[in-house]
Amino acid sequence: MSDDEQELGITERKEYSPGEWYAEVVQKAELADYAPMGGFIVTRPRGYALWEGVQDHLDEKFKKTGAQNAYFPALIPESFLERESDIVEGFDPEVAWVTHGGHEELEERLAFRPTSESIITPFMSDWVRSHRDLPLRLNQWCSVIRWEATETKPFFRTKEFLWQEGHTAHESEDEAWDETMTRLDQYENLYEDVLAIPVMRGRKPPHDKFPGADTTTTVEALMPDGKSVQGGTSHYLGQGFAEAYDLTYTDEDEEEAVAHTTSWGLSWRALGALIMTHSDDQGFVCPPRIAPEQVVVVPIWNEDNREEVLDYAEGVADDLEAADVRVELDDRDERNPGFKFNEWELKGVPVRIEIGPNEVEDEELTVVHRPDGENAVEGRENVGETVEDHFDKVYAKLYDAAKENLEENVREAYETSQILGTIGQHGGYVKTPWCGDQACEQVIKEEIAAEIVMVPMDRDEEPIGDECGVCGDEACETAYFAKSY
Numbered sequence: 001m002s003d004d005e006q007e008l009g010i011t012e013r014k015e016y017s018p019g020e021w022y023a024e025v026v027q028k029a030e031l032a033d034y035a036p037m038g039g040f041i042v043t044r045p046r047g048y049a050l051w052e053g054v055q056d057h058l059d060e061k062f063k064k065t066g067a068q069n070a071y072f073p074a075l076i077p078e079s080f081l082e083r084e085s086d087i088v089e090g091f092d093p094e095v096a097w098v099t100h101g102g103h104e105e106l107e108e109r110l111a112f113r114p115t116s117e118s119i120i121t122p123f124m125s126d127w128v129r130s131h132r133d134l135p136l137r138l139n140q141w142c143s144v145i146r147w148e149a150t151e152t153k154p155f156f157r158t159k160e161f162l163w164q165e166g167h168t169a170h171e172s173e174d175e176a177w178d179e180t181m182t183r184l185d186q187y188e189n190l191y192e193d194v195l196a197i198p199v200m201r202g203r204k205p206p207h208d209k210f211p212g213a214d215t216t217t218t219v220e221a222l223m224p225d226g227k228s229v230q231g232g233t234s235h236y237l238g239q240g241f242a243e244a245y246d247l248t249y250t251d252e253d254e255e256e257a258v259a260h261t262t263s264w265g266l267s268w269r270a271l272g273a274l275i276m277t278h279s280d281d282q283g284f285v286c287p288p289r290i291a292p293e294q295v296v297v298v299p300i301w302n303e304d305n306r307e308e309v310l311d312y313a314e315g316v317a318d319d320l321e322a323a324d325v326r327v328e329l330d331d332r333d334e335r336n337p338g339f340k341f342n343e344w345e346l347k348g349v350p351v352r353i354e355i356g357p358n359e360v361e362d363e364e365l366t367v368v369h370r371p372d373g374e375n376a377v378e379g380r381e382n383v384g385e386t387v388e389d390h391f392d393k394v395y396a397k398l399y400d401a402a403k404e405n406l407e408e409n410v411r412e413a414y415e416t417s418q419i420l421g422t423i424g425q426h427g428g429y430v431k432t433p434w435c436g437d438q439a440c441e442q443v444i445k446e447e448i449a450a451e452i453v454m455v456p457m458d459r460d461e462e463p464i465g466d467e468c469g470v471c472g473d474e475a476c477e478t479a480y481f482a483k484s485y
């Protein structure tokens, strides 16, 4: 192995030091770098392409279901934030404030948005007059800043992060609740179909819902290190925000009514989950649908056959491009095939096509899967369709492995020592009957930093036992405890 090849490799091991391994994959696969300020990252083109993949998928779904994109200012006057007291309380410790414009101190401080309900809802209020203006569904793609004092972890924990935030207003609770569920379905679909990550759906416990919300729903994904990622949240806000910002309308009987609102957000944490779930000790592993390059064609030639191998490889790449496959032809002279294989494995290209003199002679190609090196010899005809079949196979391998990890790691426990012991030993989710008191979560949190990441979506679902697994009082819910990102 040459020096170059050694440099390419990931030195940390996912199993033993997942944190260091993750940071190395992110940097060496050229997804992101650390910015000079703690808590901020620079998203490199390969990382941003992944975010664009998320955007393309969701944006199409949002638009088909009635949402329109808009853009509101990044800075919000303090007086606007203060109109909804829960938002102020919930976000105040994390708000970044602008106090000066040039050398002048501002008369009113401006918050860099931690979320935009407080600037969007007042405008929705202006724009909505009658029930005919409802429902109103807005979405914006933007960044927000939450000044959390934690160690930087690209895509998982950063002070500034990219996300989309949707904000809608409706006539009735039922409609608003349907909206809340539609968005959660779309998030689930992104995780399952595009990112090849199975998720669980549920509600956040009351003490952990979005500030001011009636109900916060979530999709949770289990990472290979046993921690849960909150993959996206969709909030039914009730009428509290509409009341605080005068979002009222005249109903069919000409009476003034208060709207029901929702908000929903998914951030680039989805990319963190993607990288963490599938990648391995060789580098980034990416499901085909979102991969910036889906196929790399690597010609393998010697002096005698260089031209014919390259011609054939170019033809294959052209056919793939014509079939709308994102393909890269790696015809670099200065690198040998082994180096190229390593580099594209590190960068997460899901399918590699190798073409040497044998393939040319037999009018074939060798197709290799990124996650496990499985290979197959295929005919040259209909290469676009052939590759699509392999995409399906690669997707299934990734999804099935993640699904198995999830299914094996949901356990039950019925007393404190069992909850602590099970999470301590295995990670994953531990279901336990719960009385609904936050103090019982605190007991577990203080011992092993695990919390209630969700409760079942159905409020009427019977708890798995009669007595709270922590305090022994009557249980009203099943709590899912896990360590989380």
Ligand SMILES: [Zn+2]
Pocket: 434, 435, 436, 437, 440, 468, 469, 470, 471, 472, 473
């Ligand atoms: Zn309890």
